[in-house]
């Protein structure tokens with residue numbers, strides 16, 4: 001078998017081994033970089049009105065992506081070229097002053113999001129390269145849809161409880177001991193992420209039964225959808241947002257220390273409280289938060305966030321509490337850790 005075919009099959013096996021859309025995307029960019037060896041490689045995502053949602057730039061030295069600042073992503077000629085390629089539905093290119101080429105290559109559309117690859121190269125792309133890129137993105141698209149069907153909650157589009165059960169244990173184990181990761185690039189990225197810069201929150205809508213009983217299930221569902229949107233607006237795409245079932249949600253977010261986490265979760269708490277829910281009016285939520293540490297097992301972290309949530313529920317609701325603060329202030333006692341139990345959700 002020719003070497004190039006081996007390389008392609010290996011890349012495909014690598015890409016489809018991921019069960020996580022962001023890693024899948026990174027792996028796809030890494031593969032395309034290896035195959036095309038371009039001067040630069042960026043992935044633009046824009047909405048239906050061609051407004052920029054996010055632009056990721058692949059960094060070969062770190063085998064990672066960085067998010068471009070909006071002013072960088074919207075600079076000329078890149079943003080014009082992306083828009084033109086998406087509008088025309090075909091690759092467009094410009095030649096820069098240094099004679100290199102910039103090619104915008106519309107790839108897939110998913111959930112009203114247009115994906116466009118921006119490739120800087122010495123030579124214009126040839127037809128076989130264009131074909132290869134679109135084939136890879138078709139595989140990516142199909143695989144994402146399969147993953148989404150299995151991993152997301154149908155009503156809100158957030159990750160479902162099953163995914164939490166499957167992923168969280170793995171993610172927390174990787175954060176605690178990155179050496180268990182087979183891929184060196186993954187290890188490096190996880191080491192840089194730092195376990196104690198992650199926070200887990202359990203959020204439960206207050207008196208949701210009353211919402212259903214007073215306005216009916218359709219309006220109840222609308223509240224669940226709108227709260228999920230507020231969560232998506234208030235967290236990064238790299239954070240993990242789950243609907244745990246009913247009116248309970250779990251967030252695993254990457255942010256620095258306590259002050260930053262407080263700002264982040266307070267912002268969501270206020271956004272819910274002040275949102276004018278159609279027909280229903282005001283809806284509030286109680287939130288319990290815990291910092292991830294490598295001293296605690298995944299299941300006990302969830303239990304601690306739950307205890308902080310329970311404290312909020314039993315002290316008037318519409319409150320945000322951090323587990324460690326409740327302990328430090330003597331408002332709650334630490335439960336003795338269970339012994340001999342298997343740490344699975």
Ligand SMILES: Nc1nc2c(ncn2[C@@H]2O[C@H](COP(=O)(O)OP(=O)(O)OP(=O)(O)O)[C@@H](O)[C@H]2O)c(=O)[nH]1
Nearest residue numbers: 204205206207208209210212217220221245246247
């Ligand atoms: N509309 C809608 N309601 C749901 C869904 N899943 C669960 N529920 C309802 O959510 C309500 C949850 O009620 P409770 O567990 O008593 O909690 P609560 O009324 O929010 O009270 P507190 O949590 O103590 O503030 C129940 O009435 C469930 O029927 C759903 O997918 N859609």
